[in-house]
Amino acid sequence: MSKPPVERVPGVIDIEPADLIEPLSTDHGGAFSFNYSYTEITATGGKSHVKSRRTRYADGKLSTENFDGEFDRSIYDGALDQMHRAFANQALLLLRTFASMFPTMRRDRD
Numbered sequence: 001m002s003k004p005p006v007e008r009v010p011g012v013i014d015i016e017p018a019d020l021i022e023p024l025s026t027d028h029g030g031a032f033s034f035n036y037s038y039t040e041i042t043a044t045g046g047k048s049h050v051k052s053r054r055t056r057y058a059d060g061k062l063s064t065e066n067f068d069g070e071f072d073r074s075i076y077d078g079a080l081d082q083m084h085r086a087f088a089n090q091a092l093l094l095l096r097t098f099a100s101m102f103p104t105m106r107r108d109r110d
Helices: 073-099
Strands: 034-044 047-058 061-072
Touching: 034 073, 047 073, 061 073
Parallel strands: none
Antiparallel strands: 034 047, 047 061
């Protein structure tokens, strides 16, 4: 088993939502700019792998950021479970909105 290239430092990452959103630049150095990002998460065995790519072209400069990493499968499973619960709750709220339009159907249990 090879040693991982980077050791993980335990702790909580403190990111404010404002830190995730980049402000729009009012100085347009060129007529054309774009951003592209791609994130892939796969899970096999006891490990999960994340691969992220980000490309940006602005002010005549092309910049690219790449990231690859591995983490424990339990983190992936927890995030997937949380995502499934959030989706189910949103679907339930949507169905409740339309439930009042349909008559309720009841079976007589004699």
